[in-house]
Amino acid sequence: MAQEVIAVFDIGKTNKKFFLFDMDFREVHRDYTYLETIEDEDGHPTENLKALESWVQRTFQDILKAKDYKIKAVNFSSYGASFVHLDDMGKVVTPLYNYTKPINAAIIDKFYAQYGPEIQFCRETGTTREGMLNSGIQLYWLKHEKPDVFSKIKHSLHLTQYLSYLFTGIPVSEYTSIGCHTALWNYEKQDYHDWVYQEEIHKILPSIVDTGTSINSKLFGHQIKIGVGIHDSSAALLPYIRSIDKKFLLLSTGTWSIALNPFSKQLLTDEDTDSNCINYMRINGAPVKAARLFLGHEYNLKIKELEKHFNVGDNYHQSVMFDPNIYQKLKDNFLHRFDWSSLEVTKPKSVAAMDFNSYEEAYHQLMIELMELQIDSIKRAIGKEHIKQLYVDGGFANNQIFVELLAKGLNHMEIKTTDASLGSALGAAIAISNVELDQKFLEKNYALKKHSPLITN
Template sequence: MGKEVTAVFDIGKTNKKFFLFDKDFQEVHREYKKFKEIEDDDGYPAENLPALQKWLKSLFGAILKSEKYNITAINFSSYGASFVHLDEQGEPVTPLYNYTKPLEQELIDDFYSKYGPEQIFSRTTGSPDSGMLNSGMQLYWLKYEKPEVFKKIKYSLHLPQYLSYVFTGIPLSEYTSIGCHTALWDYEKKDYHDWVYREGMDKILPPIVSAETSINMNYNGKHIKIGVGIHDSSAALLPYVRSIKKPFLLLSTGTWSIALNPFAEGALPNDAAATGCINYMRINGKPIKASRFFLGKEYNHQVMELSKRYKVPSETHRTIDFDIEIYSEIIKDFEPTFSWKFLEGESCPVKTTYPHKSFEVAYHQLMIELVKSQLRYILNSKGNTKITRLYVDGGFTDNPIFLELLSHHLPAMKLRTTDNSLGSALGAAIAISDTELDAKFLKRNYSVKKHVPLIVT
């Protein structure tokens, strides 16, 4: 027999990944795949669901035959806000609609006229109005815009649970997928929101189970424990929750920078939409207060503009370290100079100006302004929770100025960075494992580094 491993399919919007982990959660194998998008029935870009399903089964079938590995369990992590709708025969009746697909404002207004007002609804469900990104709105849209299609639906599965269904044939719902800004869950009642029952949506939503649930099956002649799938953000948070005993915040940085607080109590604030606050859910059904900020998207745009303006190579920003003298000079008579393109609701000049003589100084100015905004989102997520630890993972852990400014402005918090390239895949493997994680797990598996800030006067 080969090495005992847990398999994980980690399905992102762009990259589809497959991992094998040993009993110590060390990666021993990985494969990547990309699929070209297809068009849905309205001509909008959509996931190529048939190609994805075929890849899942063919790759797993091939790995099962390997003498090198003995697969004992498999689980699935995936992006949320996406449904696969199945008919009586268990076949998809619609494309896998893209959560960026726009909804008619008239439909949204109709929904809130029945079940609003919007501000109260957003607080209760942890889901500010985000169109199709609130996946429950997709059900409402199908019912009223495509009623003939809606009538064919036997079950609607969130994508992580559909991935599991491909292997088990058992339709299930799961807390972390229901709880990720879907507008389906009432965090005060700890049940589906009233509108779900009034519209009859509960009839097509399968029974709810925990993300720790697994199904023991004979698959292709092999006894395997099959997980029910987990939402990727909740999966990425799980190793931290399982191994850190004291309250903490996790700042997951990339295109979106998401501040996650798994220790928040109570509902979201009244101004949830304005502060970027939403809810995710832990595997035990408890809320995660999160605050989203379009950091990476704005950063990439502004760095490209700065590189053109100062005529430097596009990678120059990666070589710049924090300079106390430059920082002190900028903040002496500080004025914002950047006009944001992607940061909605952020106050900024009407037009970007370039008063600085060098790219290095202008880049420091950019980071100062971005971190000023980022701090608000961290504090919105923190709320009144007594938290003294901040973990940062993702792309901005390689940005020394970002880290230096964060630690400077948050002196009461201990800042740690982690190398979390496995992210949600590792969380999915842990979710169906009986292994208890100790306090040293992150240090062994995530290369945790303490950040000691410079003294800035």
Template sequence: MNKKVTAVFDIGKTNKKFFLFDKDFKEVHKEYISFDEIEDEDGHPTENLPALQSWLKNVFNRILKAEEFEVKAINFSTYGASLVHIDENGNPLTPLYNYTKPLPQQIVNSFFETYGPREDFLKTTGCSDLSMLNSGLQLYWLKKEHPEVYKKIKYSLHLPQYLSYIFTGIPLSEYTSIGCHTALWDYVKKDYHSWVYQEGFNKILPPIVSTETSVNMNYNGTRIKIGVGIHDSSAALLPYVRSIKKKFVLVSTGTWSIVFNPFTEQPIATEVDGNEAINYMRINGKPVKATRLFLGNEYKLQVKKLDEAFGVADDYHRHVKFDYDLYSKITDNFKHTFKWESIEAETMPLETIMNFENYQHAYHQLMTELVLLQIESIKKAIGSDAISGIYVDGGFSDNDVYIKLLAHHFRDKKLRTTDSSLGSALGAAIAISDAKLNSKFLKKNYALKKHVPFIVS
């Protein structure tokens, strides 16, 4: 008997993944692929959209023919800050511009001359700065710099919704893509910002629907429920929101460490300096206050220096366990000793002071200083909200020193770690399901672990 499954395409900047989940959200099939980037008209690297589109269709058509599976639903999770502009025939008019592409300064200046003052605008839209990372600015740039292309646009679709459009032919918008630092949304009015209407962009942005919306249709002879897609960060947050009763923040760690507060009473960031405060959106349009820290990137740079200084193997740092005596020694007469390369901090010295007895001593000092930055980032995300729990996932969730220091500093909150490489894909599957999740879901699917603070002697 064939297994009923939900299919999910989870599209990252590097890896493109395809999953099948059973009714209990257990992974029963997965495929990975990556494509070489192509260049846009300015020579800037960008996603190979034609190759991606071809792969999506080929994989899905093959799975539909597979005898062991019966696909009941499909959804899409992708990175944000990316728009696909289509003409009246549904064909893309431009490359999928990369959000790392530099935005001409005259465009930014022109924008604020018309829609400033800058600080008020950034607070209202939940953005920390304006660049191609704000998909609304990509539209503004296109209209000003390439008016002949802009005139041909029938619809501008966020990437998750474009992938859904490939299968349904129905152009739609949804909250999580609109709300991820796009500069399009006014978090005070809970509508597109007035500048969007003044520029006429509301005419080419498709109707907004809930992220839980799905289209029931006959696809290649099979009756399937097709989701409208979801932004990957909001997708990764969804299983937590659905299964945890008490208010919490999620610390999603990796190259960037992003702290999500989905229960904020004050969504608009007041700290617009330093580029660390941004807003996201839940699937129902409610705001998510977030702060970000270039934690994993800085960790990688500093650990490499420690490896070279002490002549240890590249993976030595993975095996360092928390040592209370070392930590106590460091904090008895605490001084900041590391100069960061990719993080701005007032507390750092002009140069790194390598005055350590051994690798363990240096590593504990490094982690103590990095965790102090993480604590500030978490506190900013929490603000004045009554948060009782902290969940940590991603690369640092199994770093013993990091977790013990966090548990120590937030002794008044319950600290939990989870382990799920499926994060955003699983969230996309849950978004279009009718399943009710309970508190045991994270334990069963995410290897949930409790952590208690160490005893201070």
């Protein structure tokens, strides 16, 4: 008898993944591919949308032919800040412009001059000024810089909703894609920002539906529930929201370290936006306060410097364990010794010489200084909320010194690490199933571990 499953396409910038989950959300099948980028009309690298479409459709048809599985539903998660523009015949009008694509600064200056002041606009929309990463700016850019192209657009779909459209032919918008630093949404008004209406951009944005919406479709003789998709960051957060009955903060670590507070009742302040805070959105349209730190990137830069200075191998840092004696020595005689290369933070008044007795000592110093910044970022995300639980996922969840210093610096909080390698895909499966979870779900699926500091003084 065929096993009932939920299918999920999880589309990242690098890898494109396909998962099947059983009805208890256990992974039973996966497939993935890597697609070479192509160039847009200006020579900037971008997603090969035709290749992506072909892979999605071929992969789904192949799994439908398999007799081992009965697909009950399919949903989608993907990176955000990306639009697919369709004409009135449903054909794609432009390349899938990369959110890293530079555009003329004059058009961005014009936008903020027209709809600012900038800091007020950023506060209202939960964004910082980031060019095409604010995907609403892409629509403004197309209208004013490529009017002939813009005039052909009937619908502009966020990438995640375009994936759903491939299966249903129904254009929709949903909250989590609208809310991911697009500069489209006014969090104070809980509606599109005034500029969207003044520029008549709203006319090409499909109707907004709830993220849990599904459309019953018959595909190749199979009755299947098709989801409308979910932004990957919001998808990764959803399993925690559904399974934890208390307020919590999620620290998602990697190249970026992002502290996510899904319980913030306060709108962003000017100081928040100056401190690299933005908003994401929950599936019900509520804001998620996010404090961002380019921690993993800076960490990698400094590790390379230490490797060169101490003449050690590329992966030596992974073997360094927390040493309470080194920690205490550094704390008793603390001086800032690292000058940051990529972190947009207030620099210390003075930086002492890098005179360390060993790599281990230098590494502890690096982690202590990075943790200062991380804790400040976490406190910024928490704001005025009373939150006592902190969950850590991503690469630094496996870094013993990082977790130890975090537990020490936030000893009033309960620190738990998780292995959320399936995070966004699993969140998409949960979104379409609309089930309630409990904390045992995290224990079973996320290798949940509780941490207490080894040092208490």
